[in-house]
Amino acid sequence: MTTRFLMAAALAVLAGCSGNSPSAPDGGGGPTGGGTGGPAPSTAAVTVGNIFFKSGQDGTTNPAQTTVAVGGTVTWTWTGTGSTPHSVQSEGSPSFTSSAVKTGDGSTYQVTFATAGTYRYDCAVHGAAMSGTIVVR
Numbered sequence: 001m002t003t004r005f006l007m008a009a010a011l012a013v014l015a016g017c018s019g020n021s022p023s024a025p026d027g028g029g030g031p032t033g034g035g036t037g038g039p040a041p042s043t044a045a046v047t048v049g050n051i052f053f054k055s056g057q058d059g060t061t062n063p064a065q066t067t068v069a070v071g072g073t074v075t076w077t078w079t080g081t082g083s084t085p086h087s088v089q090s091e092g093s094p095s096f097t098s099s100a101v102k103t104g105d106g107s108t109y110q111v112t113f114a115t116a117g118t119y120r121y122d123c124a125v126h127g128a129a130m131s132g133t134i135v136v137r
């Protein structure tokens with residue numbers, strides 16, 4: 001009975017998709033366009049490695065994709081970087097305060113984001129080869 005209902009629902013969805021233009025707006029996302037739903041975390045961690053940024057939230061790299069709430073704090077930690085220097089360098093607008101170029105395992109950098117927006121960054125040493133995005137919402 002449950003299976004039959006799910007089948008019917010799936011077929012209805014398929015029919016709806018095929019019956020509409022692929023580009024038709026689906027109304028999803030809501031006014032914020034966030035799409036993921038639920039509250040954003042107030043803290044987030046990002047690994048700085050050779051040669052990548054890696055999100056502690058979903059493991060994405062270059063770009064490392066991180067989401068925090070307005071007023072939330074992101075902490076970057078240099079991990080396994082040895083003698084290779086890296087930095088967190090804000091790119092474009094909106095911007096945040098970039099870090100110094102740092103060397104050494106365990107170095108950290110923290111930024112608190114008081115304003116909603118999508119912030120992009122890379123590494124001053126390695127440029128676009130290392131990249132990340134912070135969504136503050």
Ligand SMILES: [Cu+2]
Pocket residue numbers: 051085086087123124125126127130
């Ligand atoms: Cu780097």
